[in-house]
Amino acid sequence: MKDRQRNTASFRDPSGFVFQQDEILYRQVNRSYQHHYDRLMSSGLYSRLTKAKKLISHEEADPISDHDAEVYLVLKPETVEMISYPYEWCFSQLKDAALLTLNIQREALDHGLSLKDASAYNIQFHHGRPVLIDTLSFEIYQEGAPWVAYRQFCQHFLAPLALMAYCDVRLQSFLMVYLDGIPLDLAVNLLPARSRIKFGLLTHIYLHASLQKMTVGSSQSPAGNKVSRNGMIGLIDSLRGSINGLRWQPEGNWGNYYKNTNYSEIAANQKVRIVKEFLAAANPTRIYDLGANTGVFSRLASDAGIFTVSSDYDPAAVEMNYRQMLEQKETHLLPLVIDLTNPSPAIGWQNTERVSFLQRSHVDLVMALALIHHLVISNNVPLPVLVDFFASLSHSLIIEFIPKSDSQVKRLLSTRADIYSDYTQEGFEQAFARRFDCRRSCPVEGSERILYLFEQSKA
Amino acid sequence: MDHQIFFNLHKTMGGFYYLDPGSGSILLQMLLAAILGIGVAVRLFWGKIRSLFTRKSSNSDKSTEE
Numbered sequence: 001m002k003d004r005q006r007n008t009a010s011f012r013d014p015s016g017f018v019f020q021q022d023e024i025l026y027r028q029v030n031r032s033y034q035h036h037y038d039r040l041m042s043s044g045l046y047s048r049l050t051k052a053k054k055l056i057s058h059e060e061a062d063p064i065s066d067h068d069a070e071v072y073l074v075l076k077p078e079t080v081e082m083i084s085y086p087y088e089w090c091f092s093q094l095k096d097a098a099l100l101t102l103n104i105q106r107e108a109l110d111h112g113l114s115l116k117d118a119s120a121y122n123i124q125f126h127h128g129r130p131v132l133i134d135t136l137s138f139e140i141y142q143e144g145a146p147w148v149a150y151r152q153f154c155q156h157f158l159a160p161l162a163l164m165a166y167c168d169v170r171l172q173s174f175l176m177v178y179l180d181g182i183p184l185d186l187a188v189n190l191l192p193a194r195s196r197i198k199f200g201l202l203t204h205i206y207l208h209a210s211l212q213k214m215t216v217g218s219s220q221s222p223a224g225n226k227v228s229r230n231g232m233i234g235l236i237d238s239l240r241g242s243i244n245g246l247r248w249q250p251e252g253n254w255g256n257y258y259k260n261t262n263y264s265e266i267a268a269n270q271k272v273r274i275v276k277e278f279l280a281a282a283n284p285t286r287i288y289d290l291g292a293n294t295g296v297f298s299r300l301a302s303d304a305g306i307f308t309v310s311s312d313y314d315p316a317a318v319e320m321n322y323r324q325m326l327e328q329k330e331t332h333l334l335p336l337v338i339d340l341t342n343p344s345p346a347i348g349w350q351n352t353e354r355v356s357f358l359q360r361s362h363v364d365l366v367m368a369l370a371l372i373h374h375l376v377i378s379n380n381v382p383l384p385v386l387v388d389f390f391a392s393l394s395h396s397l398i399i400e401f402i403p404k405s406d407s408q409v410k411r412l413l414s415t416r417a418d419i420y421s422d423y424t425q426e427g428f429e430q431a432f433a434r435r436f437d438c439r440r441s442c443p444v445e446g447s448e449r450i451l452y453l454f455e456q457s458k459a
Numbered sequence: 460m461d462h463q464i465f466f467n468l469h470k471t472m473g474g475f476y477y478l479d480p481g482s483g484s485i486l487l488q489m490l491l492a493a494i495l496g497i498g499v500a501v502r503l504f505w506g507k508i509r510s511l512f513t514r515k516s517s518n519s520d521k522s523t524e525e
Contacts, residue, residue, distance in 0.1 A: 012477055013477050014477055015477075075467070116478060117478050145486075146480065146485045146488045146492075147480075147488060148478055148480040149478065149480075150480065150484050150487075150488055151479075151480055151481040151483075151484035152478060154484075203487070203491060204487075206489050207487060208483065208484065210483075211483035211484070211486050212481060212483035212484065212485050213482060213483070215482040215483040215486060216483075218482055226489065227488050227489055227492040227495050228492060230492075230496040230499040230500050230503075231488075231489075231491070231492025231493060231495060231496030231499070232488075232490070232492060232496075233496075233499045234492060234494075234497075234498055234499045235488060235492055235495060237495070237499070293504025295490075336465050377499065452486055458478055
């Protein structure tokens with residue numbers, strides 16, 4: 001058997017699984033799934049969804065049938081630039097993933113098919129929009145059958161979005177703890193009474209949770225168990241209305257980034273010019289922009305066609321970033337909510353099912369602009385530790401040094417003892433010299449800050 | 460859990476439900492589908508009626524549809 005590595009998240013569905021061989025990603029389709037797959041392809045649903053870029057496209061490959069009697073076909077799907085997980089998305093990313101799922105279910109019904117699961121992990125962001133990546137999620141629709149994935153949809157999408165809209169946007173991180181979505185009874189315990197006014201939430205969350213509780217341990221099948229096709233359509237429409245009605249507006253003035261930060265217009269333009277120059281010198285193919293805020297500098301790279309993950313720990317900043325990405329139809333950006341002091345860990349079955357953020361992907365350049373004072377001073381991460389962190393991430397680094405004379409740093413130091421004796425330009429350069437060579441450095445005219453382009457020294 | 464319906468579906472389709480849909484969830488779907496399904500049927504019905512009228516008014520000849 002050739003070098004075949006099964007994907008650690010792909011094991012529950014008997015219809016097939018994802019594996020990697022010789023660096024290429026494949027999806028095996030098992031014989032038990034044959035009729036459903038054939039219907040997906042012959043009904044026209046596959047071509048309709050892939051044309052609309054709602055489903056990931058694939059090619060059919062040779063089954064390599066020597067080792068598996070179960071195999072019907074092997075698919076070679078188009079790959080996504082970077083895998084991300086629902087607990088890393090901003091509100092609108094989760095909302096758009098939810099709407100896409102319902103949209104696909106509605107179209108599937110028109111073609112005699114239905115989604116057999118509605119997990120948020122089946123959706124990924126690809127070229128700037130959500131897309132369904134699990135091709136084996138479809139099954140032949142049986143008139144009268146209920147939607148098997150309804151409970152999962154409510155837990156993965158409706159409950160978390162409702163909690164974010166009605167309680168606190170930070171409750172999204174519950175998705176990291178509850179891998180199969182937020183339990184409905186937990187959502188009921190947290191949601192405020194006013195959420196009951198909405199018919200959709202009243203039924204799909206509150207009533208849903210009550211009925212779940214009532215039928216625990218019951219093995220009796222509900223009499224009749226018929227859900228008509230029109231009834232299913234009504235259900236999907238009702239869910240769609242409920243999701244659409246959930247809104248979250250970030251507080252504060254996000255109009256002009258520079259009004260609220262430390263840059264004069266001159267300094268801001270200078271910084272843009274320098275970063276552009278450094279990017280051209282480094283010539284990267286994939287970038288992490290850490291502490292990217294609304295992605296102003298991420299866009300210097302993504303607009304040039306370089307795939308850029310634009311991450312920030314503030315969900316409001318990522319939300320504004322994502323909205324702008326949609327508006328401008330950008331295709332090389334992926335905004336994500338990541339707390340650098342506690343990035344998404346590896347979780348799930350055997351703690352390998354969902355990969356940690358730091359292990360997930362490899363980039364050749366990291367941007368750390370207007371960031372390190374938050375890490376060194378606010379978070380007490382010593383410079384040498386920080387240097388090793390950056391060295392573990394990428395070959396090249398564009399980083400901004402913000403000295404103690406800068407007003408923002410002064411503000412940080414006003415409420416704590418200044419124990420940061422090596423936090424000076426000299427200390428900074430010395431710390432980085434241990435692992436990196438300085439290719440470029442340039443002070444930002446109109447400010448106290450200095451930009452550096454570092455490259456890892458040969459070992 | 461609703462074994463009966465899944466056994467039947469499994470037999471006819473050779474498919475394999477790995478996800479637990481939940482008895483409470485199925486019950487709720489039946490309730491909601493019954494109510495909401497009426498709304499969908501009415502919408503489709505009125506859509507057909509309306510389209511009949513717009514066709515009549517745009518045709519110079521008598522409508523041949525029943």
